Amino acid sequence: MDAASLTGGLRDPARDGARAFRAAMEVMARPGTIATLDHAAPPAPLSAAAGTLLLVLCDPDTPVWLAGACETGAVRDWLAFHTGAPVVAGPGDCAFAVGRWDALTPLDAYPAGTPEYPDRSATLIVELDRLLPGGTVLEGPGIAVQAALPLPDPAAFAANAARFPLGVDTFFTSGTHVAALPRSTKVLV
Template sequence: MHATALTGGFAEAPQDAARAFRAVMNVMARPGLIEVLTGAEPPAPMSRAAGTLALTLLDGNTPVHLAGALDCPDLRDWITFHTGAPFAGREHAAFAFGEWDDLLPLNGYPIGNPEYPDRGTTLVVEMPALETTGATLRGPGIKDTAALNLPDPAALQANAMQFPLGLDFFFTCGDRIAALPRSTKVEAA
């Protein structure tokens, strides 16, 4: 195990995780809202926001899927050391991390079932940029409309069509984070 695995965790886990969760919850409750999320320093190429989210939500009960460049030994060691989350293929993942193209196809992830729709995967998408422009968002958590530069509005529109089943998304870029739950109706700009 490389030494980087042991560093970059929360300085004060209970308090840091509590603050991080507040930001994570705020963005999930308000699709399109961008918040700053810091506290962890994951090894490259994972963003600080995605790393902080990982330490806030992952543990031995959450199979995690790393896609593309994120599936590297440094990051695997880091996640193992700090969270103990087991690695899994996308079909068993509770959480999946990666860039959009690496995470595709979306139909490989669990979307829950009618009795337990909550069992759908949460995808954490690393983005080159995060802006409140682009696709128009409507639905719970949004007063009138919101906007976010979604990677593929059509795919996310299709995801929302499956409601109450479906996937939930976080979008991260550096130390910033936004979210798109399955309940949000997406309209391409």
């Protein structure tokens, strides 16, 4: 572990953590809205927004899967030092997964909860090249009429929504931007 892993955490863990969670909660409660998350400086290839989400939500209770190019020594060390979260080898028993869309797919490989406990499901952090308003049209809880997000594979998310109340919930990150798509959102394809 080199000294760089020890840096890049939340400057003021309690207050920055609260502000970052509040932004994450707002985007999860209002699918289609985009917020700024720049409270952490994780090692490449993680974006600031994805790194902040990991620091705010992960701890020794949450197995994390680093998918594809995110699986580097620097990311592992950084995550271990700042969160203590165990890193797992695949999607099957993770609570959180982070990576680019092609490394994370397919969605049915993740824990989707059980009919009695649908909350026991994974949360994905999908790194996108850009996160701009517009894209696939969304309806459902948290949306007054309609909203839109640039989903990488609308059909996969429509299939995930069709499993409600089972399914995974997703954050999209790019640079310092974050948006979210809970399983309850209807994806119009």
